[in-house]
Amino acid sequence: xxxxxxxxxxxxxxxxxxxxxxxxxxxxxxPYLFWYVQYPNQGLQLLLKYTTGATLVKGINGFEAxxxxxxxxxxxxxxxxxxxxxxxxxxxxxDSGGSNYKLxxxxxxxxxVNP
Amino acid sequence: xxxxxxTPRNRITKTGKRIMLExxxxxxxxxxxxxxxxxxxxxxxxxxxxxxxDINKGExxxxxSVSRQAQAKFSLSLESAIPNQTALYFCATSDPPGTGAQExxxxxxxxxxxxx
Numbered sequence: 001x002x003x004x005x006x007x008x009x010x011x012x013x014x015x016x017x018x019x020x021x022x023x024x025x026x027x028x029x030x031p032y033l034f035w036y037v038q039y040p041n042q043g044l045q046l047l048l049k050y051t052t053g054a055t056l057v058k059g060i061n062g063f064e065a066x067x068x069x070x071x072x073x074x075x076x077x078x079x080x081x082x083x084x085x086x087x088x089x090x091x092x093x094x095d096s097g098g099s100n101y102k103l104x105x106x107x108x109x110x111x112x113v114n115p
Numbered sequence: 116x117x118x119x120x121x122t123p124r125n126r127i128t129k130t131g132k133r134i135m136l137e138x139x140x141x142x143x144x145x146x147x148x149x150x151x152x153x154x155x156x157x158x159x160x161x162x163x164x165x166x167x168x169d170i171n172k173g174e175x176x177x178x179x180s181v182s183r184q185a186q187a188k189f190s191l192s193l194e195s196a197i198p199n200q201t202a203l204y205f206c207a208t209s210d211p212p213g214t215g216a217q218e219x220x221x222x223x224x225x226x227x228x229x230x231x
Binding site: 009032043044051092102104 | 119148155156157158159160165173202207217219220221222223224225
C-alpha cells in the first residue's frame with residue numbers, strides 16, 4: 001500500500017520568500033511522484049512529476065522538486081513566492097510497477113502569500 | 116474548450132434523492148476516475164474505469180455507483196444521497212500504459228455537491 005504525508009496543512013510566506021512544501025511518501029515499489037496545484041474554485045493542475053531519470057524535476061511557474069529515495073521525500077520548492085502562487089498543493093504517489101497507476105494523494109497544503 | 120468537463124458544476128439535493136454527476140472528455144483517453152475531495156482529507160478515489168467494460172472500486176465506493184457509457188463518458192451516481200456525501204467531486208482521465216504519459220491524470224473542474 002502507498003501513502004503520502006504532507007507536513008503542514010497551511011504554510012504562509014511573504015512575497016519574494018522561499019516556498020518549501022514538504023512531502024514524504026511510503027511505497028513498496030519504486031514510485032512515481034506528482035505535485036498538483038488547485039487554485040480557488042478550479043480543478044487540479046499538474047505542476048510537475050517524477051517518473052525515472054533525473055531526481056531534480058522542474059515544473060511550471062518556477063516550481064521544482066527533488067526525489068530523495070533515502071529520505072522518501074519529494075519536497076516542492078520555489079525560490080521566490082508570488083502572490084499568484086496562493087493555492088492548495090497536493091502531493092501524490094502512484095505505483096510505477098504493473099499497469100495500475102492509481103494515484104494516492106496527500107491531504108494538501110494551503111499556501112498563503114502575504115504582500 | 117476544456118478537455119475534461121463535468122456537469123453540473125454545483126448541485127444541492129436532499130437526503131434520499133438519487134443524483135447523477137456526469138463527466139465527459141475529449142482527450143481520447145481510455146482511463147477515467149472519480150474522486151471526492153473533503154477539506155483536510157485530500158482526494159480519495161471512488162471508482163475507476165480502464166475501458167468501457169472494465170470498472171473497478173476505489174477506496175470509498177460504498178454509497179456510489181458508476182456507468183461508463185462510452186469511452187468519453189463516465190457518470191457517478193448517488194443512489195440515495197446522504198449528508199456526509201457533501202463534497203467536491205472530481206473526474207480525471209489518463210492514457211493507458213505504453214503511451215508515454217500513462218501516469219499523468221488530467222482533472223475536470225469539479226462538481227460541488229451539497230446534500231441537505
